Amino acid sequence: MKNTLAARYLPILLVALIWSCQQEPKDATPWTPLFDGETLNGWTQLGGEANYAVRDNAIVGTTVHNTPNSFMTTEKMYGDFILELDYKVDSSMNSGIQIRSNSLPHYRDGRVHGYQIEIDPSDRAWSAGIYDEARRGWLYNLEENPAAQQAFKQNDWNHYRIEALGDTLKTWINGVPAAHLVDDKTGSGFIALQVHSIGDDATEGTEIIWKNINILTDSLGKYTKEMPLAPKVTVNGLGVDEAKNGWKMLWDGKTTNGWRGAKLDEFPEMGWEIQDGTLTVLSSGGGESEAGGDIVTTEKYGDFELKADFMITEGANSGIKYYVDPDLNKGEGSSIGLEYQILDDDVHPDAKLGNHEGSRTVASLYDLIQADPKKPMNGPGQWNTAHIISKDNHVEHWLNGMKVLEYERKSPEYRKLVSESKYVVWPNFGEADTGHILLQDHGDRVSFKNIKIKPIEK
Numbered sequence: 121m122k123n124t125l126a127a128r129y130l131p132i133l134l135v136a137l138i139w140s141c142q143q144e145p146k147d148a149t150p151w152t153p154l155f156d157g158e159t160l161n162g163w164t165q166l167g168g169e170a171n172y173a174v175r176d177n178a179i180v181g182t183t184v185h186n187t188p189n190s191f192m193t194t195e196k197m198y199g200d201f202i203l204e205l206d207y208k209v210d211s212s213m214n215s216g217i218q219i220r221s222n223s224l225p226h227y228r229d230g231r232v233h234g235y236q237i238e239i240d241p242s243d244r245a246w247s248a249g250i251y252d253e254a255r256r257g258w259l260y261n262l263e264e265n266p267a268a269q270q271a272f273k274q275n276d277w278n279h280y281r282i283e284a285l286g287d288t289l290k291t292w293i294n295g296v297p298a299a300h301l302v303d304d305k306t307g308s309g310f311i312a313l314q315v316h317s318i319g320d321d322a323t324e325g326t327e328i329i330w331k332n333i334n335i336l337t338d339s340l341g342k343y344t345k346e347m348p349l350a351p352k353v354t355v356n357g358l359g360v361d362e363a364k365n366g367w368k369m370l371w372d373g374k375t376t377n378g379w380r381g382a383k384l385d386e387f388p389e390m391g392w393e394i395q396d397g398t399l400t401v402l403s404s405g406g407g408e409s410e411a412g413g414d415i416v417t418t419e420k421y422g423d424f425e426l427k428a429d430f431m432i433t434e435g436a437n438s439g440i441k442y443y444v445d446p447d448l449n450k451g452e453g454s455s456i457g458l459e460y461q462i463l464d465d466d467v468h469p470d471a472k473l474g475n476h477e478g479s480r481t482v483a484s485l486y487d488l489i490q491a492d493p494k495k496p497m498n499g500p501g502q503w504n505t506a507h508i509i510s511k512d513n514h515v516e517h518w519l520n521g522m523k524v525l526e527y528e529r530k531s532p533e534y535r536k537l538v539s540e541s542k543y544v545v546w547p548n549f550g551e552a553d554t555g556h557i558l559l560q561d562h563g564d565r566v567s568f569k570n571i572k573i574k575p576i577e578k
Contacts, residue, residue, distance in 0.1 A: 149343055151204070151334035154194060154311065155179060166223050167191045167232050170315035178331035181315035183213065185324050189253075191218060191232045191312040199308035200340055203282040205333040207239065210326040211274055215239040218253060218312035219284055226496045226522040228254060233521075234309050235259075237282055237291055237299075239328070245269035248280060248291040248298035252305070253314075255521075257361030260299045260352050271296035285340055287355060290347045300349040303359075304570075311335075356397050356570055370417065370426070370557065371571040373397045382414035382446045382455040382558060391561055398431075401438065403565040414455050416446055416556040423576035426508045426557065429569045434500045435467040436564035439486060442508060443555035448546060455558055456543075458529075458550045459486035460508055460517055462566060464500060475541045483519040488537045491517060491524035503569075511576050 154162070157177040165172060170190035171182040179192065198220070209215055221234025233254035240246045248268060250260040262269050271294045272278060281292040287304040290297075313330055336343060356373025370378065374394065376387035391412015393400045401412060421442075428440060444457030463482045465471040474480040478490035482497050483506070496519060498504050507518035513529040527534055530551050543549040559568060 149202075149336060150338075151336055154333040154335050155330075160192070162195055163192050164195055165190065166193050166230075166312070168315070168317060172313075172315070175329075178329045179313060179333075181215070181313060181328045181330075183315055183318045183322070183324055183326045185318060185320065185322075187317060189232070189317050190315045191221075192315075193218070193221070193223075193232070193310040193312040195310070197308050197310055198284075198335070198337065200285050200337065201283075202336040202340060202343055203284075203311065203334070204280065205330055206277050206279050207328060207330045208275070208277050209239055209241050209328040211241045212322065213239075213241065213318075213326050213328055214316040215328045216251065216253070216314045216316075217280065217282065218310070218314060219282060219289075220306045220309040221253065221312055222306070222309045224496070224521070226494070226520070228521070232312065234306055235284075235289065235303075236314065237280060239314075241272065241274060245272055247272045247278070248293035250289060250291065250299050250301050252359065255305070256359045257365075259303060259354055259359035259361075260301045261360055262298065265298060265349070268293055268296050268298035271298075281345070283340075283344055285344060288351070290345075292345075297347055297349050300347045300351045302351045302353040302355055304355045358572065362572070365574070367572050367574045369571070370428075370573045371399055371568070373569065378418055379415045380418055381412075382416045382444075382556075384413070387415065388412040398567045398569045399559075399571075400565060400567040401559070401561045403433070404561075404563045412561045414441075414558050414560050416444060416455065416558045420554040420556055421573065421575060422554045423511045423578060424508075425510075425574040425576060426506075426572070428506050428571040429503050430462055430506055431503050431567045432462060432464050432500050433565045435464050436462070436500070436566050437464070437468050437470060437562040438462040438564060438566040439558075439560040439562070440506055440508070441558035441560060442510065443550060443552045444558045445552060445555055446558075456546055456549070457555060457558055458515075459560070460484075460506055461486045461491075462506070462560075465497070466499070476537070483517050483524045485515075485517065485525060485527065487541050487543070489525050489527055491519065492522070495524045496520045496522055505570075512578075 168187035168190035172192050173180050216236040216238050219235050223230045223232050231254050236251040236253045238246050238249045238251050246262045249262045279294050283290040289301045291299040381388045439462050440460040441457035444455050446455045448456040461484045465481045470480040475487045479487050483491035509516040516526045517524050538549050
């Protein structure tokens, strides 16, 4: 009888044992939920007017016509973190998870911008790739990662793991490594759930659903996962879309290639330092340095778009000049050219000087046109982004995503400004069709990185 009972229950016991062995160990990570399963407390909608609701312990986003991209954003900001969540998306939609993102009044009227972990159910299958929303476009797609492309589950739940530690972003989709990016553009911001805008021909009311949204912000080194993918580095490098759209690095982040002293045939032996991916003009007491001096590109540029990150020290003065002819004023001080001013407006006395009031403040066209006083300048020790666009003699200065001035080279208005300035002694000042780009040594410590240019073809 005992043998009969044992024979009867042995298969059941074996099945139970096998089932138990196959279960994954319980996740001991001390996650903090970002979503309480019942309300949208702690979240705020920005951008468009897509519908967001709570249903069955999940956040449901629904498309509507005639509205831009919509974002359900955390009210709390996050820098370094590990995030995991599940989502299910309609096969006709496009969406994403924003991380380290922001909405700032000066930046495109508050448009949400920042890193996006893509949700892409199309045939392209770039889900878990990294896109830079409303800035640089694709930074890391999945063209060379078929395993991650194939990991996406159509019309089913998918799981993301996202790690953001320092300048390194790593993603996994359903346990498969997807993206590994080194980029230093933004260090903190909100997390957001995107419902993408739709065209008139798309069906309104399609859904994306998110659940199990959990974050970790402490002891990250203990819980971070190894990433087998080699990193794509966009610090002093280009994102995928930048490269496709004609951008080129003006400085490689490591060497002096492509640069020389403005009054030298080679790069200065003193006065400049390259360290940890930054190019720094050293302090020499606040005057124009004899040891180093200005540096210029070895190439000339006509129409162009230029971006450069810069960081000042307290009281510092420097500048980015364009359409420079180093032979003008040779041996008699700084090289001559149109100048995007770099200055500590709060401390340096030049902020109160200039041929026109305020025309020597940061991001101004030096001594000619004042930048918008409401400009978004980060102070000493913080990075800023200068952006100059010159096309068909129309020139714009931007600072940290805000256009702060514009003017027309060679116009009567421009020539009148020059005639009233110290530049009047140089015939046709600022009107050359091509010229060098210059970084100024004004004797103060100022650092540069991510210097890139896009030549514009006529």
